[in-house]
Amino acid sequence: MSAAAPVAVRRRGGRRRGGAALPVGIVLLVLLPLILMPLAAIFVFAFRGGAADFVKVLSSPEAQFALRFSLLIAFATAAINAILGTYTAYVLSRYRFRGERPLGILVNLPVAIPTVVVGTSLLLLWGPIGLLGRWLVPLGLQPMFAPAGVLLAHLFVTFPYMLGAVKPVLDEIEGTYEEAAYTIGANRWQTFRWVILPALRGGLFSGVLLTFAHSLGEFGATVLVSGNLRLKTQTAPLYIFAQFEAGNVAAANAVAAVLATLSFFIFFFLLRYTARRGR
Amino acid sequence: MDSVQTRRRGLLPVLFLAALLAYAAWPWLPFSRDTATPPTIVFYGFSILSDVFQEGIFPAFQKQWAAEGHGRVEFVSSFGGSGTVTNQVILGVPAQVVLLSLESDADRLADAGTIARDSWKRLPQKGVVNLTPFVILVRPGNPLQIRDFRDLARPGVRIVHPDPMTSGGANWAIVAEYGAGSRATPGGPGAGEAMLTGIWKNVVAQAASARAARTQFENGFGDALITYEQEAVYDRGRGRLRADVAYPERTILSEHTLVVVDRNVRPRDRPMVDRFVQYLWSEEAQRIFVKYGFRSATEALNAANPGFGQIADPFRIADFGGWRTARREIVDRIWKERVMKQAPR
Numbered sequence: 031m032s033a034a035a036p037v038a039v040r041r042r043g044g045r046r047r048g049g050a051a052l053p054v055g056i057v058l059l060v061l062l063p064l065i066l067m068p069l070a071a072i073f074v075f076a077f078r079g080g081a082a083d084f085v086k087v088l089s090s091p092e093a094q095f096a097l098r099f100s101l102l103i104a105f106a107t108a109a110i111n112a113i114l115g116t117y118t119a120y121v122l123s124r125y126r127f128r129g130e131r132p133l134g135i136l137v138n139l140p141v142a143i144p145t146v147v148v149g150t151s152l153l154l155l156w157g158p159i160g161l162l163g164r165w166l167v168p169l170g171l172q173p174m175f176a177p178a179g180v181l182l183a184h185l186f187v188t189f190p191y192m193l194g195a196v197k198p199v200l201d202e203i204e205g206t207y208e209e210a211a212y213t214i215g216a217n218r219w220q221t222f223r224w225v226i227l228p229a230l231r232g233g234l235f236s237g238v239l240l241t242f243a244h245s246l247g248e249f250g251a252t253v254l255v256s257g258n259l260r261l262k263t264q265t266a267p268l269y270i271f272a273q274f275e276a277g278n279v280a281a282a283n284a285v286a287a288v289l290a291t292l293s294f295f296i297f298f299f300l301l302r303y304t305a306r307r308g309r
Numbered sequence: 310m311d312s313v314q315t316r317r318r319g320l321l322p323v324l325f326l327a328a329l330l331a332y333a334a335w336p337w338l339p340f341s342r343d344t345a346t347p348p349t350i351v352f353y354g355f356s357i358l359s360d361v362f363q364e365g366i367f368p369a370f371q372k373q374w375a376a377e378g379h380g381r382v383e384f385v386s387s388f389g390g391s392g393t394v395t396n397q398v399i400l401g402v403p404a405q406v407v408l409l410s411l412e413s414d415a416d417r418l419a420d421a422g423t424i425a426r427d428s429w430k431r432l433p434q435k436g437v438v439n440l441t442p443f444v445i446l447v448r449p450g451n452p453l454q455i456r457d458f459r460d461l462a463r464p465g466v467r468i469v470h471p472d473p474m475t476s477g478g479a480n481w482a483i484v485a486e487y488g489a490g491s492r493a494t495p496g497g498p499g500a501g502e503a504m505l506t507g508i509w510k511n512v513v514a515q516a517a518s519a520r521a522a523r524t525q526f527e528n529g530f531g532d533a534l535i536t537y538e539q540e541a542v543y544d545r546g547r548g549r550l551r552a553d554v555a556y557p558e559r560t561i562l563s564e565h566t567l568v569v570v571d572r573n574v575r576p577r578d579r580p581m582v583d584r585f586v587q588y589l590w591s592e593e594a595q596r597i598f599v600k601y602g603f604r605s606a607t608e609a610l611n612a613a614n615p616g617f618g619q620i621a622d623p624f625r626i627a628d629f630g631g632w633r634t635a636r637r638e639i640v641d642r643i644w645k646e647r648v649m650k651q652a653p654r
Contacts, residue, residue, distance in 0.1 A: 101330070105333065276388075299322040
């Protein structure tokens with residue numbers, strides 16, 4: 031369920047009308063076993079016991095908690111990274127400084143690092159016997175195996191998505207508009223708020239949804255830092271995995287179907303938005 | 310760009326997200342919140358314990374605790390491979406009570422300084438909560454005529470086995486296989502090793518936990534699965550077993566060890582945690598375990614479950630000098646150093 035970069039769909043221009051049957055057929059033929067059939071399988075197996083069964087497994091306290099907890103973490107992750115990511119993108123785009131390039135690469139690394147490694151390093155850093163975590167224990171602070179740990183992992187893993195969505199837009203905005211704003215006496219914040227932010231709306235929107243969707247499906251880092259505690263830190267993907275492991279395929283697929291549906295809407299909005307902007 | 314239209318189009322996703330947020334946050338909103346959060350016991354268990362604890366033991370203890378006039382108690386639990394659980398506890402998950410598949414995982418916790426050495430031996434039955442022998446699951450009708458461990462060594466048999474690195478059950482299975490060989494031939498540690506080599510040549514998949522191995526087998530992978538009898542008995546009782554059970558002539562009775570992680574138990578929760586630990590050996594709890602397919606150390610209680618099979622020569626880990634010796638001699642020295650190096654990759 032990991033989020034892929036959205037494809038900007040062009041509404042008009044360069045679109046062909048006739049002769050679509052063959053290429054569309056080829057695409058469908060390729061996508062059917064690769065993507066469409068596995069997606070359909072989620073729903074087929076989720077509903078194999080009938081709709082009543084589907085509702086029953088979904089309404090179990092564990093499933094409800096897992097879904098709610100995942101959503102809350104996704105909202106928090108999206109909100110925090112919207113601010114952090116935008117600010118980082120702004121600094122990287124507007125200032126020239128030593129180490130700018132290495133920093134630009136570093137902040138994108140979370141995409142390439144296996145999430146299990148992210149989880150392990152967070153544990154070794156903030157865990158109760160970790161490098162920094164051991165100094166927190168006497169203070170009664172314990173970020174790992176708690177919602178805070180899950181949030182930390184998700185912030186790390188999704189950070190590049192916000193940046194990737196916002197920075198290209200920022201790079202494109204011409205400096206002259208900002209300069210014009212400054213010349214009529216706007217301060218830095220006013221310029222950002224009234225000149226840059228409106229132009230950024232599209233990037234922000236897609237960045238937030240991508241981050242949200244990615245956080246919703248995050249597994250590798252979460253399974254390590256959460257302790258996988260039912261009704262406490264178990265996110266929806268962890269619930270799905272636990273249920274699969276226990277042989278409860280129906281329960282696993284019911285929650286998976288909900289996640290897939292949510293992701294569908296998220297990307298539906300995303301594509302609609304980018305389609306409009308492409309016009 | 311038409312700004313009115315923009316606004317209207319942007320409204321739908323915003324409404325969608327707002328509805329999601331409202332749904333997600335609902336239980337935590339001040340007016341919907343159950344104000345008094347009851348005391349909680351954090352329980353970690355190895356993979357096959359999930360159902361018996363969630364459906365059987367936890368509710369029964371909650372009733373018992375309330376009946377004793379203490380009010381409510383909640384359980385927070387997590388289940389996984391015994392080795393995985395052990396690693397999590399070492400890394401500091403807030404587990405208070407942990408039921409491990411095998412004592413050597415308890416030894417690892419003690420080695421890491423997480424719990425006091427041998428602290429579990431002061432519990433009833435030296436910390437062993439329940440038992441279950443290791444059996445072989447085969448496809449319905451037993452098409453390959455697998456009746457005992459030696460049949461698993463035949464060429465062409467494909468075995469699904471849990472991974473001894475993370476699964477307690479896999480360690481039990483290795484000692485079961487070794488013991489089945491060595492005890493069949495008097496004075497035969499060599500026969501034990503030969504049995505292991507024969508079987509492990511045929512292992513086609515190693516899953517992280519006994520439960521995960523079972524899921525692989527259920528999904529049609531392999532011809533045979535070496536696993537806890539409990540899984541077969543429990544599933545057959547619910548009419549869900551789609552496999553035959555082969556009872557080996559000689560096999561091990563696994564003993565599941567309970568540890569209490571004292572550093573995670575706050576003083577005010579101490580009586581509750583202690584009561585829960587004692588409760589696990591009560592007749593009521595033991596009967597629940599038997600109902601879910603585990604064997605009780607109190608032999609008389611086992612008659613309550615007609616699903617248990619007969620084993621001619623059951624043996625225990627003590628017959629191999631306990632887990633410390635068995636781990637060193639059988640798992641590390643023979644299986645890891647010799648058998649795995651011969652097994653074709």
